[in-house]
Amino acid sequence: MKTRRLDNYGKINRDKILSFSWDKKNYKGFEGDTLASALLANNIGIVGRSFKYHRPRGIFSSGVEESGALVTIGSKDRRDPNVRATTQELYNGLEASGQNAFPNVNFDLAGINNYLGRFFAAGFYYKTFMGIPPLEWGKGTAIWMFFEKFIRKAAGMGSASGLPDPDTYEHAHDFCDLIVVGSGPAGVAAALEAAEKKLDVILVEQDSLIGGNQLAENDFDNSQIKNQLENLGIKIMTRTTAFGLYDNCVVGLLERVTDHISAPNVNIPRQRFWTIRAKHIIVGAGAIERHIAFNNNDIPGVMTVNASKHYLNRYGVLTGKRIVIATNNDSVYETAHQLSEAGANVTVLDSRTNFEIETNKSFEIRKGYVPYNINGSKKIDSLDISKNETINKSETINCDQVLLSGGWSPAVHLLSHRGVKPKWDYNNACFLPSDTKENITMVGSSRGLWNKNDCIASGIAGTTDALNRLGISKTNYFFPKPGGWKNPIQPLYEVKYKKSRSKSFVDYQHDVTTDDVRLAHREGFISVEHLKRYTTLGMANDQGKMGNIIGLSLMAELLNKEIPEVGTTVFRPPYTPVSIGALSGRNVGKHFRPLRVTPMHQWNIDHGAKMIEVGLYQRPWYYPKENETLSDSYIREASTVRKTVGICDVTSLGKIAIQGPDSTEFLNRIYSNGFSKLEVGKARYGIMLRDDGIVMDDGTSWRLAENEYFMTTSTGEAAKVMSWLEELLQTRWTDLNVNVTSVSEQWAGVSVAGPKSREVLNNCVDDSLVVTNNNLPFMGVTSTFLKGNIPCRIARISFSGELAFEVYVKSDFANTMMDLLWANAKKYDGCLYGLEALGALRVEKGHVTAAELDGRVTIDDVGLSKMASTKKSYIGSAMRKRGVLKNNDREILVGFFPTNLKETFNAGTIVCEKNNIKGQGIGRITSVTYSPELGHWIGLGFVKGGLDKWKDTNLVGADPVRNKQMNLKVVSPHMIDPKGERMYA
């Protein structure tokens, strides 16, 4: 093949020369080139190696359907694999390289795979490497695990850089009345008509230029169209692909902002991911020319006819010298004429015998002939042709290019995203879009219209349809009938090769041959969806845009059915690949999810806190001194709390204000324990169950006034509890007069715990009498002032088992409160403590948290039966004793000690009986800590039957993940101060 640039053709800007590199060698192109056109202009024919067989591959198309010219663009952290050379605009300094080949695409050592074809036939992976059901973990699996990396390397695509993406991406949103996809004659006509009727219109075009397939015409100039569109206020988005349609006229767009610029401004994103909410969608996405399956139909130099027309008229590149065009339809003749005018020697093989076509006789037409076999390996040497009536090689034509047109497939993909099945049209041998009730209208050649005037008429009709459906007008309209060629198309999908083994490709990119389709049929994979998965037909990143119909027709023939009876695969978004970067937008790194910090976050850090994530919250984890490790630190902190006093930020707890005359009744219904007799000025620990009787959350509620409560929830369940309370009040108990308000952000909370906590608080409040044992007894609540006239709420609540208080101030006073408390705590050798020490203290005391309340346990399971009132009904009371929940072998909360007190264990350890160490055992350890008080490791967890059953038995803790095993003793979960004498002090 000899491809070259012509002087008098194309719409490229010859004044602007761009240099680029291909496989490390430098070349030149022009502004307006794609990488593909520039490669062709430089006579580069081989641009890739195929997926399985490593056959040399060239450029098949000029657009998004490309399945041969997939290349890698850029280097280092900007290396972008599997880019279609046909849609990559050329820029100065562009670096591109071939992929899937070693050392390069011209000389590839793995080309040997070509001769090992039978090992790579359909279903090869499944047959060779999968375990044999039902023994899934069979021999095959082990073989696969060994060979996987070699095979993935041999049968593969380009590789990603593996480095963090240096580019930024953006999510953007817009609204409009009408979005038009595609700027061909139909789309433009629709947009103009709609804008004249005062609709707010967005016109989307995946190409850098508007015009659609008109860009392949030698006399096309889009400047006037562009002006018209702009003057009517239409928003034109080029380099933007509508990749998916979604419910309610939502369209997903990918805008490539800088992919065509050599040194983009770092302040603009590389790509934008648009969500457009439209009222109506018009799709004029065009049609895609199909190839024909015959032997060696993949040799570099094979291309679609329309692509060759694009290269000639848009890029000024003549793609061959001696060109054979093989067709079954009328669409090729203008191109044949133009190619011969441009200096090529052209022969047209038309499978049809009975047809009339006007030509100037500048090229030869062989009626009733089809392509049979290409001779050559890295380039086309000649083409064996056959009579269509009796398939066999009849003669050989010397040529350097074979252009194919097996018919056209309307791009029905976007409509298919909405679950609308296309219908087969026998006259035009293609799938046409079906009607839909949704506000989507298909226009132009994506509804099977082959000539320009019909396309324009359909665009106007499409907009009338939109106006009618939107209730703006009531105008009659009609769409032109599909078709538009003078002579009917003759279906031609495959020319069967007579020799035993053939390489007739259906899907170029995944190396699926006609033989693979037949093999799938023989082995029973006859449904389209099975065929697709077994052969991987249509599963590459071109998603079968060229090959799907050929595969279907082969299966139809094998099954003795018609194509529509075999079906069509459902197209799913995206239409063309969307980068992960665009999907994630700005939600990367630290911005991956929202960050919540407490109002004393900076105070905590300034005082040495190491932070940890708890849900979205950053909480103090531990406050190391000098060289302390995590465990040094938390052990010191927990000991200090037990000895003197500690201060801990507990702001992340959920906080809900409950107000209204029925508040008490409300709490009494949602908590399992009684709330009807809680006095003003007292708090109560409460447990909420779900409707099904399982524990939902625990927390406290403080009665501030007759009709006002302050509820705290766990950090993790705060949002869920809030929604739950709202649901109950708005849907179930609509007669209750209660208002709930989330005040989590409004209050900063701190726990002051330890035997010296009252003395510390005493020094911090205005009126020292308020915190005396009499005035603030255990579970007492008071609203008072910290020194400096800071209003606060104090409750005497303990999570650590020590004398302890929770103090809340308005968030703005958080730092002042911390300064005040910390200054006074230091006087008693107190400490700041974090989540790790908090955990140690609560495990020692046997308090449950999210690790235990995991959505599977009942009140009885966690040993809190006395919290389940028998005097009232509440949410979950009817269900908490149902069926399996009352079995007596349920796992019950217990404490664990290692038998040898010097040993340690981890959360997740499986508890087993000594002689039966397997499976799920009889229990599990959920939380562990070193206990400063007891001087050894302790754990909380569950065991079937609970303490009573196992208290004198030696059990085993199995921890296969960490390859550990230890002997265990089951103890009461209340491992220190079981009577609670300290809390009541």
Next chain:
Amino acid sequence: MIRINCPYCGERDHSEFSYGGDATINYPSLDASEKEWTEAIFFRKNIKGFQFETWHHSNGCRMWLVVERSTVTHEIKSVKPCHPNLQKVAENNK
């Protein structure tokens, strides 16, 4: 993307909302039997077509809404507040 026309906030993406459940369930009284509660919380019709379901405008006005939505096409016929008093207000404001 499903778009829900919240009576308080206007039409918004479904990502602002949280799905609740079947809006036609009459939850039994708290002292009802285990059998009645079992019926109410575990047995659901698998409707093909329009169904009434609750959605919480959790990232919006925090109202619980009854949405009449087709499980086949996602078409939404009506959106109302769950609370009957608020439904009346919404009706009167039409």
